[in-house]
Amino acid sequence: MPAFLVRRLAGLIATLLGATVVVFVVLEILPGDPALVMLGVTADDATLAALRTEMGLDRPAVVRYLDWVAGLVTGDLGTSQTYGVPVAGLVGERIAVSLPLALIALTLAAALGIPLGVVAAANHGRPADAAVIGAAQIGVAMPNFWLAILLILLFAVELRWVPAGGFAGWEAGAGEALRSLALPAVALALPQAAILARVTRAAVLDQFGHDHIRTARAKGLSRTAALIGHAVPNALIPVVTILGLQFSFLIAGTIIIENVFYLPGLGRLVVQAIAQRDLIVLKTLVVLLAGAVVVVSFLVDLAYAGLDPRVRLAAAAPGGAA
Amino acid sequence: MAAPLLEISDLSVTLEDRAGGAPRRLLDGVDLSVGPGESVGLVGSSGCGKSMTALAAIGLLPPGARATGSIRFAGEQLLGAPERRLCQLRGRGIAMVFQEPMTALNPIQPIGRQVAEGLRRHFGLGRAAAAARAEAVLARVGLPAVEVSPKRYPHQLSGGQRQRVGLAIALAARPALLIADEPTTALDVTIQAQMLDLIADISADDGMALVLISHDLRVVAESCDRIAVMYAGVVVEQGPAAAVVGAPGHPYTRALFGARLASAPEARGAGCPFAPRCPEVMARCWTAGLPWGVVADGREIRCHQKNGDRPRFSSGKTWSVAVFPVPVFLGGQRPLTSRGETLLAVDSLTRVYRPPHAAVDTVSFTLSRGETLAIVGESGSGKSTLARMIVALDRPTSGRVRLLGRDPYHDRRLRRHVQMVFQDPYGSLDPRWRVGRIVGEPLDLPKAERAARVAAALAEVGLPADAADRYPHAFSGGQRQRIAIARALITRPDLIVADEPVSALDLTVQAQVLALLSALRATAGRSFLVISHDLAVVAQIADTVAVMVHGRIVEYGPAQAVLAAPLHPYSRALAAAVPRLDPGARRCGRRVTATPRSADRTASDAAGCRYAGRCPDAVARCRFEPPARRPVGDGREVACHLVDAPVPGGSPGGSPGGSL
Known part of the structure; x- marks a missing residue:
């Protein structure tokens, strides 16, 4: 290891x-x-x-x-041309908004999409399956900025539960800050959850066709026990791949969503830096975003090793496991 | 006989047609009963409904399948029983072992946990207690924890070991009935024998009833008390193993012995399902229902002919050709003394993938024009690697291949002179190409000329000319292999290398394809190199045999001599492991198993003989001194310290079948 x-x-x-x-x-x-x-x-x-x-x-x-x-x-990144402040401080401030946003969105997407996909697969061909597929179809088709506007209209303008935009800042307390991030996170997460639900459903259904599920049933496991114990853990392997890819989409998504919600995050900083030709900030940001994607794919590799002994053991002993 | 443990009566299964057509009938009035502790063999070619019967018995029919009739287990009706009750019975009452050892286990769970799972489910054991019991069960199937840790994952085990895990899972909760569905089909022949011994031993020890499903009559004949023969979803004959094997009554059973049938049963009407193929069909066979006829020796046959009164074989010849691994040579046996021009010379050929282990280790032989050489060995012996180097798909680490005196790896123009036929006729043909294009691809000729050559090649392999316009999916496995052979023939090669050409096919279809290959040998100057793990295959087509173990040729010589009286201990083990039509041999311990239980562990001591770790006769010298291959008379060469005396007389030893 x-x-x-x-x-x-x-x-x-x-x-x-x-x-x-x-x-x-x-x-x-x-x-x-x-x-x-x-x-x-x-x-x-x-x-x-x-x-x-x-x-x-x-x-x-x-x-x-x-x-x-x-x-x-x-950490000495130079001084921003337009803001006149050190780039490190500027970027650090923005990360404090964008990173929590992306993580909340990713968690939400996984927490919603994976269980829905499993439920759909377990009820293959029944109404619950059709409902999940239908909802996922809409979720995949809907652009997240338009979804964001609908969410603002409902929860901020009509119900007034959360602010329509802006960021209260972490100094105002975690509750306030999270309230500001709730709608943007949901807007980012829903389309990704839809994709995850479809991928999970397909992966679990594929596992159902495998011989080892039949072996599990022949041991005396009920359909549900075979699903939870054997089909889902195997199905998570392709799901994790998609999850890693989605993180890149989430980062791209924050650029649009932060502008819709007027959040002072990295995404808006990127847009501003481009508009104001602030190359010093821009090159730091691009490296940072590329770094985020690389780190996530590293985490995905670790997750593979955790989920799949074939990856773990082949990596541990090159050429040893035949 | 005591009350039956499993009693299936009038079981019919239909599968709804996804395209919306009429439901397909998979089983039609199946009757089968298994007494406590009894072993019953269920035989038939693929698609006859054997597996479907087993899946119905444990209530795991595929989606869309509907069963009617009655399945009673210990008196309890299983058809229509609540799912909860079936879950209690599965594993505890009826357990099942499946065919595919590579896919039947969960790839991401340790094997110990997979065995323990059933114990926890059925006996409510805790994690530790279940793990301890699982370890004991694994030890019982020959996987003791000191050798194979229960913490291992399936991909770390060999095929034989995985199948043992599958057996351990089935045996964990001590079921009253074990259904083994083709448990050995995917395994090498020496490992097959161990597996069957193990299943027979355990079922005898535990008083467990056994249903052994196989397409191979030889396998069930050895292991079972009774045999039921199925055809197209109907049990056509059942009775004591000795009676069925000794005097097969139903025409299909006799055909199965002759193994000269196409496999896929056609859609059937009201009458006997076998009528379209039966050589002795009568008018009423097409329309009247199927009566069970009871014969004096306890057998039942579903046939209008009163065969039981006058049991006979349709032909003594076909009886022995394809079922028994007796060396009966279909083609002319050409003595090695009259060898022609050397076509292929392989000299000290070595291929190393992962040092220091050599997949192919200093292999040398020559092949003459018109000769058919068979290379025999288990999987992992390096025989496919050898074939790949000969057709220049792989590059030797050292040593030389010379085809017509030149090196095929560097001389691309030589490649038209050597063609290959692969094992899997399903995977080796592009599904999007028409057969004509697949077969004609290597030809750089005008369209009309190419079409003519394709038609000629198709005719040579016994396919109609209009096959060229169809796609591979329209053909059966045997027909696809004919297409693959036609593709190899099209360049008029001097050498055809066939890698396990029939092992993916049904026994009945195997015989046809082998007959075709045998007939193709007749063309002057065409040589064959056939790779196989199956001695029965080799016996039918080879002039010369080379036996490979762990990358080395250990015995080489005229096929008749090698098969009739193998000298090297591995050749002898291989020959002894071939199942024979010997009713009850396994159960009564009459059988000699020449391979020790540990044979599926690869033991290769680099210093000495590669086979020493598994050899029952190995002496100290074998472990440190590699034996050289040397002549032992009658054209044979053996690499073994224990074989030193030349074969007396120089005549091919003994009567055919004496040792096989």
Whole structure:
């Protein structure tokens, strides 16, 4: 197991380094002067030269890259061009909104989608199954920003249970903060829950066709006991794959949803940084988002190893388990 | 006889048609009874309803299936019984072992827990108590915890070990009746024998009743007190094993012995299901119902002919050809002295996947034009790897393959001279291509010419010309294998390599495909290399036999000599493990099992003979000195320290069947 962990961790670090190289190359080396991009085509030469010196663009690319990566590791990310504050503090503030939002949404999606999928599979061909499939069809088809607007109209405008937008801040207390995040999380989670329900249902039904379920029934297990004890644990393997992929969609989703709900999160920061050509903030954000996706796929790999002994043992003893 | 433990009477099962057509009838008035402690064999080709009968008995029919009639277990009616009651009986009253050892176990649960689960369910045992009992059950089926930990997962076990786990799961709650559905079909022949011994031993010890389902008459004949033969959802003959085997009454039973039938039963009308194929069909067979006729020796036969009065065989020849593994050679036996031009030379061929273990280890042989060589061995012996290197699908680690004096791996033009036929006729044909395109693909010829060559190839394998316009799914397994053979023939190769060409097929269809291969050998100059684990297959088509164990050829020589009097201990074990039509042999302990119980454990001591760890006759020398292959007379070569005396006389030893 440790060897397996070491190998996966090495892969993780290599992928992250690769991401920084791509981001650096795209934003700084490709044709187009970053200083010119930031100041616009109307800027005069003196201002451009000053900014180039300030950004260190007169130094060799390799030096700038190493400097930047060292900054990423130590947390010294430079100063935002538009906000005039250290990027680290700015990003940290926004993470405190976006990370809880994404995690709540993912938890909600899993807590809703997986059990519904199991219930649908257990009642295959019966009304409960049809109801889940129908609801999932609607959930998959509905864009989350439109769902967000409907949720605001119902829960914020009509019922006045939660605020329509904005973020109270964690200083105002966890309750208030969570109230602000409730609607955005639901808006993000429902379409993902619909996808998860469909995937889970299909995976459990597929397991039902396997011979080992017949073996379990022949032992004397009831249909439900075979479902819970044998079909569902096996079905979770493909479900976890989808769950990992969904995290990337959730991150993309936050960019839209945070704008609909006017939340001061990473998603809005990305949009603002692009609009204001704040390249220093932007490259940090892109690496951060890429890092999140890489870390999640690492967690998915760990989950595989936990769920499936074939993965765990093959990884522990390469070539040993034939 | 005591009151039957399981009594199935007039059981019919229909399966609703998903396309909305009329329901299909899978079982039609099946009668079968099993007394306490009795063993009953249920035989028939695939699709005859054997498995369906078993699934009905434990109440696990597939969705959409409807059963009518009566199934009584210890007097209790099971058809229509509440699901709760059936759950109590499954595992405790009636347990079942399934055919597929690779898929029948939950891949993500330790085997001990899978065995313990039934114990916890039926006896309400705690986790620790159930685990301890499970360990004892696993030890009983030959998987003691010191050798195979109950914490292992199915993928860490061999096929034979997995099937033992399946058996342990079934035996855990000490059922009164065990139904074993083709428990050995997916296993190697030496492991088959151990498995059948084990099932017979345990059922005898526990006084457990046994229903053994098989398509292989030889398997049930050895293990069972009584035999029931099924055809197209009807039991057509049942009676004491000795009587049924000694004098098969129903024409289908006799055909099963001759094994010369197409497998898939056709849709049937009112009369006898066998009528369309029966060589002795009469007018009333088509319309009148099927009466049970009782014969003096306790047998019952469903046939209008009064066969019981005059039991006879349809033909003495077919009787022995396909069912018995007796070396009866269909083609001309060509003496090795008149060897022709060397077509294929394999010299010190070695393939290493995971050092230091060599999948194929310094294998050498030559194949002459027109010769058929069979390579025999269990799975994992390296025979398929060897075949892949010969057809240049795999690259040797060292050693040489020379086809027509050149290296097929580097000389692509040579590849038209060697073609391969694969084991699985379902997976090896592209389902989206028409047969004509599949067969004609290798040809770079004008359309009309190509069509003519395809038609000729199809004709050669006995398929109609219009087969070219259809898709593979329209064909049965045997027909698909004919298509695969036609595809191999189309380039007019000098060498055809057939990797287990019939092992995915029913026994009856096997015989047809083997007859085809045998006939194709007649074409001048065409050589065959046939890979098989089955001696019965080899006996029918090979001129020369090479026996492989753990990557090495341990015995090589003329087929007749090797099969009639195998010399190497492994060859002898292989020959002894082939099931024979010997009623009750297994139950009465008349049988000699030449392989020790541990044979499914791969023991390869790199220093000495690879087989030493399993060899019943191994001496100290075997463990440190690898035996070289050397001639022992009559054209034979053996790699064994214990075989030193040349075979006397030089004539192929003994009468055919003497040792098989």
